[in-house]
Amino acid sequence: MAEAAVPADIQCSGVSRLFDGSILAVDGIDLTFAAGRTTALLGPSGCGKSTLLRLIAGLEDPTAGQVLIAGQPPQALCKQGGLSVAFQDPCLLPWLTVTRNVALGLRLARQAPDPQAVDQMINLVGLGGFQNARPAALSGGMRQRAAIARALVTRPRVLLLDEPFGALDALTRRQLAHDLPPLWQRQQATTLLVTHSVDEAVMLADRIVVLSPRPARVMADLDVTLPRSRDPESAAFRRLSAEVLALLIRGGEQAQALAAQ
């Protein structure tokens, strides 16, 4: 199995999304995500993070502005099987084994069957020995490992992750956040990670974009220059975490002050 796909940059120009004529979820986002980098999107609950990710995935259309991936609309990359999405809910088909659930990723991306790649990916995510298990026989963390395997087996150029570890207990979350990111970093997919966890963002991302309370606007955009193999106990890590947390809190306070006017 080839390790890396050809990366693709993502360009959001003036992207807005209005729901039901009055709920502005995303407002005029101008962001470029460089090919092959991992960006964490952070923001308060309900601010529009998932909407922005869905717009980039081509699952929603913007009401203004446009999203281009490698110069094309997202739907073009989807049709070529170059874009994978993983959500908080692993969305496995309960009647299929792990192997067939992961192989489904290739089918949905219109790629040729590749049993060897499927088996290799299952082993890489740490599910070796569970190829014939059905989702009901797996723990929550194992199901999420299978979902990530399904997303990565296609070697996507763009990987969109919406709180992939969000529904897991703290220990499992930590374990998966340790085990799985090296796999997508090795594939060099352009990765966007929506998360509520400041520490997860600082641990995994090359860049952190902090969004304002709804409607989502870019409030801060930081490069994470800490070397890889980051130590969450180090002074530099703690300093950056505190800085990002302060930005989030400040954004929430500003929104409250505006609402009270």
Ligand SMILES: Nc1ncnc2c1ncn2[C@@H]1O[C@H](COP(=O)(O)OP(=O)(O)OP(=O)(O)O)[C@@H](O)[C@H]1O
């Ligand atoms: N299909 C829809 N129809 C109407 N409103 C919607 C729709 N999808 C999202 N919204 C609204 O848009 C806003 C942003 O929602 P979104 O799910 O993008 O936020 P989020 O930041 O991902 O939230 P959370 O962190 O809690 O998952 C919310 O007010 C939500 O109710």
